[in-house]
Amino acid sequence: MSELINNREQIKIENYERQQILKEIILELHEGKSVDEVKERFQQAIEKISVEEISHLEHTLMKEEGIPVEEIQRLCSVHTNVFKGSIEEIHGVDALKTVKGHPVHTFLLENKLINQFVNFTLSLHKDRYIKEQKHINKEKLLNDLTKLLEIDKHYSRKENLLFPYLERYGIFGPTKVMWGVDDNIRAEIKSAISALKDGADKEVSERIDFIISEVNEMIYKEENILLPMALEKLTEDEWVKIEREGHVIGYTFIEEPETWHPERVDLQTNVFLKEGTIQLETGILDIEQIDLMMNHLPVDITFIDENDVVRFFSHGKERIFHRTKSVIGRTVQNCHPPKSAHIVNALLDDFKSGEKDTEDFWLHFKDKYVYVRYFAVxxxxxxxxxxxxxxxxxxxxxxxxxxxxxxS
Structure with missing residues (x-):
């Protein structure tokens, strides 16, 4: 037992020492050393690096060293170049290359087409335009850059579907850094289009070369860092949710993929639903979160069911019309004075018959101007x-x- 404990302690020490070396290398880059200088030290000190260590490294640099995320973004391409070829092989990405419909398969397929487009089509039309200065070449190049704006869908699915799940596991550094680089690529494409329209040929050439380089680097980072890390962390249920939402944002250079149906006993089983949590169509919240969320809205909400029974009201700090918990379970007609019951019934009759879906009222009440809206659910x-x-x-x-x- 003591030998096992000693081995574990030794592993912890080795991992800590590796992280310190990695951090020192990145800080040296930050201070102006060349890639070749630090790469030699890296290769001497560490043979392999895992995606987990890269994630932890970026998080540490922002939290402990105080390096802003913008600076990490600038260093991102540099230190990826240092680590390239040394990142531990993750077989999960390769295994999913043939699993059609899985989000990883879709990302890889898009990357393949993006890679072909920027390195062949875009590069070819750029060179022809710069050399030949023909109007037809300019139009082709303009069409290429406009088409490349579709890359926003690839990046948006990554940022809005994949990143939130990684952040649930405490992975914030890589997501912030990568999102910033994505934004830079988007901005550069738009700037290249503007420069092309203005006839700034040198600027067009430089911006397109930068775009091609950054897009290629992003493909490498996604396939060797981001996706392997996500495969280590995310469960099948989470990948299913990402896949099911993909069509909302759209895809880059491909049609909507066929639906992924993982081999499983029951798709309805959700291992994340714990006691006290509620699964909604667009998220999972626990009861306390729902209660707090409702009570922090700058509005009062009341809901009655199809039998006119009051089922819920929000309880914010400054309710306009006061409610007491005694109304819960009573019919809405019994919560109003008899003289106004006919108005309530007329409104509900219109909603139930389908004649109306909404009804609005507005009135001065004390020092407030109150807007009351009713919606048929x-x-x-x-x-x-x-x-x-x-x-x-x-x-x-x-x-x-x-x-x-x-x-402000």
């Missing part, structure tokens, strides 16, 4: 399921003038 079959009351003090909103684009 219907299921996918169009059946009436209840009514949502939405009440808001719009006095402050009406006083808004001009614009406010930044925080």
């Amino acid at each position: 219907r299921n996918e079959q169009g059946e009436y399921m209840g009514t949502l009351e939405f009440t808001q003090n719009i006095k402050g909103i009406q006083e808004i003038k001009g614009e406010k684009r930044l925080m």
Whole structure:
């Protein structure tokens, strides 16, 4: 037992020492040393590096060394070049190259076509335009750059579907860095289009060379760092959710992939649902989160079901019309004075019959200007399921003038 403990302690020490060496190498790059200088030290000190260590390294540099994420983005391509060829082989990516519909397969397929497009089509038309200065070459190049803007869909799926799951596992550094580089690539493509339209040939050539280089580097980072790391962390259920949402954003250079159906006993089984959590169509929240979220909205919400029974009301700090918990379970008609019951019934009759879907009222109440909205709630079959009351003090909103684009 003591020998096992000693071995574990030795592994911890070795891992710590590796991280320190890696951090020192990146800081040397940050201070201006050349890639060749640090690469030689890296190769002497460390033979292989895992994607986990790269993730931890970027997180440490931002948190402990105080290097801003923008600077990490600048160094990203440099230190990837240092580590290239030394990253541990992750067989999971290769294994999924043939699993059609899996998000990794889709990312890889897009990368293959993106790689071909920037290195052959875009590069060819750029060279011809610069050398021959023909209008037809300019049009082809302009079409190429415009088409390359489709890369936004590839990057957006990565940023908005994959990154949130990685962040659940505490992986923030690589996601922030990569998102920043993605934004730079998007901006450079748009700038190259503008320069081409303005006839700034030298700028066009330089920007396109930069785009090709950065896109190729991003492909490498995705396939050798990001996707292997995601395969280590994410469960099959999470990959299913990513795949099911892909069509909402769209795809780059490919049609919508066929639906991925993993081999499993029950697709409805969700191992993440713990007691006290609720799975919604667009997310998973626990009861406390739902309660806090509802009570922090700057509006009052009340919901009655299809039988006119009050089922819920939000309880924010400044309710406009006060509610007590005693109304829960009572019919909405019994919560209003008898003289106004006919108005309530008329509204509900219109909602239930389908004659109306909304009804709005506005009135002055004390020092507030109150906007009250009612919405008929219907299921996918169009059946009436209840009514949502939405009440808001719009006095402050009406006083808004001009614009406010930044925080102050």
